[in-house]
Amino acid sequence: MDRIEHIRVPRMAATTVFMAGPEGLAVIDLIAVERAMTGHRDGARLTQDEARYAASLLLEAGIGYTLVAALVGVDARKLKTLFPDETKTTRSEPVVCGTTRGYRAHKSRGDAICRRCRAANAAADLHYKKTGSSVGAPAVAA
Ligand SMILES: [Zn+2]
Structure with a gap:
């Protein structure tokens, strides 16, 4: 079994809390x-509480x-009942035109990039040039 050395339990004064x-x-x-x-x-x-705490960390x-x-x-199935949120598979939103994702989808398909996707990508580029970061960039054309 793999050993995990880098995750530490938050330290407290007592060993039992x-x-x-x-x-x-x-x-x-x-x-x-x-x-x-x-x-x-x-x-x-x-104990069940300890298992739950360890699993959450x-x-x-x-x-x-x-x-x-x-x-x-x-048991892995029991773990899923204890933490249902963590098991949800993320289903991504469909890619639509007029977004940066739409722009990238056109590029990866190799087809012509539509006007709305170009505009969305230009807006995101402009944000990046202004701020030096893509964080908070608009994903949709203005
Ligand atoms: Zn498009």
């Missing part, structure tokens, strides 16, 4: 959580579901 959650108070052994997260669980079982760090399930010792 009480956390208020939606279902009441949870008792969490942070040492057990950290051992599990770094692949050193060695067969020890986390790992998922937040972008670790994949299968590995998270193995690290915290929870």
Whole structure:
């Protein structure tokens, strides 16, 4: 199993903490959580609260579901019921003309770029030239 060394449990003065959650108070052994997260669980079982806490930190760090399930010792299907939002596959919006995505779609298809997509790309280019960043650039032509 892969070992994850770079994710650290937020340090606290105590190794056992009480956390208020939606279902009441949870008792969490942070040492057990950290051992599990770094692949050193060695067969020890986390409580459901500890597993949930460890899984939330790992998922937040972008670790994949299968590995998270193995690290915290929870069945992958059960993990999905605990964290339904993280399992949602992102379905991207359809590419439409008059947007920078439309412009890129024309380019990648190799077809003629329509006027509206050109305008959207020009607006995004102008934003980049003005600000030096594409952050906040308009994705749609003005
Ligand atoms: Zn277009």
